[in-house]
Amino acid sequence: MTVRTYQLGAARPAAAQAMVEALQLDRDNVVRVEHDAATGSLHVELVRPESAERIDAVVLSMLRMHRRISPKVVREHRVSSVEVQDIDEELAASPHLLQLGAGLCGLAGPLLVLFRWFEARFRALAASFGAEEHHYPALVLAEILEEVGYFAHFPQHATFCCHLPDSLPVLESVAAEARQAKGSFAETLADRLCPPRHVLTPGVCLPCYRQQRDVVLGPGEVRTLTMQNHVFRYEGANVRPLTRAWDFSVRDIVFFGSYEQLHDLREQVVEACIALCRELELDVRVELANDPFFLDANRDKAIYQRMGEVKYELLFDLPHRGRPLAAASFNLHRDFYTKVYGTRRSDGQLAESACMGFGLERWVYGFLSQKGLDPRRWPDPVTRSFKGSAG
Template structure:
């Protein structure tokens, strides 16, 4: 089991607020993980797309109602001179270290909760002639009740592979994606098990999405050690296709994604293969084999 001392010695800089900085061996391993996930994405000839750290609140299509407990909002002070002066002349911070905010500007942006959300907004209104495969990486933000280094964080790196197409095309993508993750995990000697899962809805007993996911599982997680989800395979049906007016074959597109939490892979790799970098597997070579058709 990794200890904070072990991870600190490998280059972890841990902030108890739930944020990690990396240097040295862990930073190099994180880079290798992301390149390996990009190599897996090459199986579908994915195009790389990069996005900002925030999303317009209008683009989240129900996310704010479903997960208000996890959202991190992008806020700023109202820019009027009197308001800025009141802030600058005030305590700025209270006794607990919290910012003593004066009046804030309207909140219109949310820090990215999942990398794939950007993809659907970016392809708003498109009429797809073939299935589209995209890969993207972003820093994601999710508030939690507690945090644990590399395992559960407020901010973390997420690499995603996204498919937009017909129901048949997304089903085929998810089957191939799970098989590729399985091959990759075997090649790097990292045992994982796929389990069905539900998203952490706010008031799940009252949320129709939670009930639907229990009846018809659309989220499956590749877990390490019985509890740590390293990757998730998600089917959204035509939810985002309808919301963003993306069509395929004259109907709202179906979307699916394969998501990797980079820091969690660091934890699992060090837990499985030890704290000596020389004993860590060749992730790029394994990913190349796993991606081969």
């Protein structure tokens, strides 16, 4: 057994956790990863000694990146009497959390009512900005992700979809094998599947940018869209109920316009979220953020995200998890998507886009971590929604 130990020093908990999660994705080289917060040490058990050089490079590169990142709180709502609860054991024992597999959870009873409550509030928030409602399939063409460079940044999250060929002999042979194996024969399918042309969407808003191809906004126009869907991001061993799932639900609000317009709109959305947390007496903060893990040459993009203040996140503190939970993100894309699809303003300049995203299961978990699982102790705005609801 080969174990490498790295001294992370004063690296923030979020940085240490990002390294742990990144290394856990590398199952070909890494057996186990542990971070000792008391000593600041990161212990990595390797599959083979020759992997050490590669793992050294990954850890040192990520450490350099995170040392260049400083925290910045842009808004917050603090509740003096909040007591963040470790609710994981209660959730695991609850009949209302339906654990269907790694990264796959369903909801019932009061947890589903709470989910629907947040769902309705964020849909109403989108409507308050005059957003046009769109609905997209869970499948997205792989070529769309290629167009926007998703595979170059986050290939680890992609869940590819494919099917058997339009060939009667192949279909007959598969059916025959299934009858003989009584349904357990998946390992024999790989060589007969068609190349994947579709992906389960890793981002609710992704289809909407292509829909704005060659669109020209009117003078002073802001185009506002909203959509909700299941989102699929493969997380390997990092899955945890409600907070890190393979299949989860997100409401997005997307704006197209000028930088000045979108900057102001983001401030308005952030303020609306803080107002919601004030109404529910939730202890949260909005912090300058970056995507926690980029592959190799893309890691400098995290620094760009910080310097340009293009990404904010709304965070719930979770001491029992060792890191906060991001339940919403407020992103200025600048012209990243509009340049790909030629979306312009009336003066001929490229338009810009912005996306405000709300992870519904994460809002449920953040709420429960502060209010507990007993609906009788929940704030009035939520308990009023139980009228006429079972459970």
